[in-house]
Amino acid sequence: MIAPSAWVERHLTFLSPGARVLDLACGSGRHARLLAAHGFSVVAVDRDGEALAGLSACAGVETRQLELEGERWPLAGERFGGIVVTNYLWRPRLGDVLAMLAPGGVLIYETFMLGNERYGKPSNPDFLLHPDELRMLAARAGLREIAFEQGETALPKPAMRQAICAVRD
Numbered sequence: 199m200i201a202p203s204a205w206v207e208r209h210l211t212f213l214s215p216g217a218r219v220l221d222l223a224c225g226s227g228r229h230a231r232l233l234a235a236h237g238f239s240v241v242a243v244d245r246d247g248e249a250l251a252g253l254s255a256c257a258g259v260e261t262r263q264l265e266l267e268g269e270r271w272p273l274a275g276e277r278f279g280g281i282v283v284t285n286y287l288w289r290p291r292l293g294d295v296l297a298m299l300a301p302g303g304v305l306i307y308e309t310f311m312l313g314n315e316r317y318g319k320p321s322n323p324d325f326l327l328h329p330d331e332l333r334m335l336a337a338r339a340g341l342r343e344i345a346f347e348q349g350e351t352a353l354p355k356p357a358m359r360q361a362i363c364a365v366r367d
Contacts, residue, residue, distance in 0.1 A: 201354070202232045203284050205308045205347070209363040210236055212304045212344060217279030222295065223266060223286035227253040233282065234258035243273070266291060273298060283307045287325050296339040299366045305341060306363050307332055311348060313358035332362040342367050 206229055213219060219238045221230040226249045230242035240259045243266070244250055250261040264272040267288050277300040287309050299305055312328060315321035333346050341364035348360040 200226075200228055202228050203308055204353070205361045205363075206282055206284060206306050207232065209304070209306045209345065212306075212363060212365065213238060213280040214302060214304075217303070218277075219280035219282060220273075220276075220278040220298065222281060222283045224253075225249050225285075227256065227259070227261075229282050229284065230259050231256055233280075238280065241278070278303060280304045280306065283309070285309055287327060289324070292335055293339070296335065296341070299339075299341070301366055303366050304344075304363065305336065305365070308359060308361035311358045311360040313350070317356050317358070326358075327360045329360075332360050336362055336364040339366075341365060 217238055219233050219240050221240055221242045224230050224242040224244045227242050230240045230253055233240045234256055242253055242259050243262045243264050245265050247263045250263055253259050253261050271291060271294045276298055278298055279300055280303055281295060281299055310320050310326050312326045314326055320326060336343060344363040344365060346362045351357055351359050
């Protein structure tokens with residue numbers, strides 16, 4: 199299994215103890231497991247039921263197989279004390295994702311940005327953030343930035359990445 203993101207690990211301390219946290223597009227659940235191990239109540243969401251099946255015995259994790267890119271937003275009306283997203287970008291729903299963050303909730307988001315095409319996939323600009331895009335989205339949503347990084351990274355492999363940790367005051 200792939201190790202949790204260092205960005206996510208570094209910023210877990212900003213989440214309120216015991217918070218209900220959404221791991222969006224969680225894949226096999228590396229972050230859901232990390233969050234549950236730290237005492238958070240995790241809702242792990244992905245469209246891949248096989249990937250989610252590996253989380254069935256993980257205490258503190260509720261799994262939901264949902265289509266996140268359809269016309270209907272399947273998480274409408276839900277609120278979370280934290281939202282973790284890594285290696286996933288679907289711009290049509292970014293506003294919906296940020297709207298689910300409860301007051302005091304923390305967003306921890308990390309994914310690929312323009313320039314990553316020189317390292318391989320993802321290379322489609324539809325799935326690559328523009329410079330400062332997460333920072334601007336968070337500000338427009340009324341979130342206060344705690345930390346932000348963008349640019350070339352070497353680990354776990356060379357890539358162009360962007361990451362933010364922000365809170366809804």
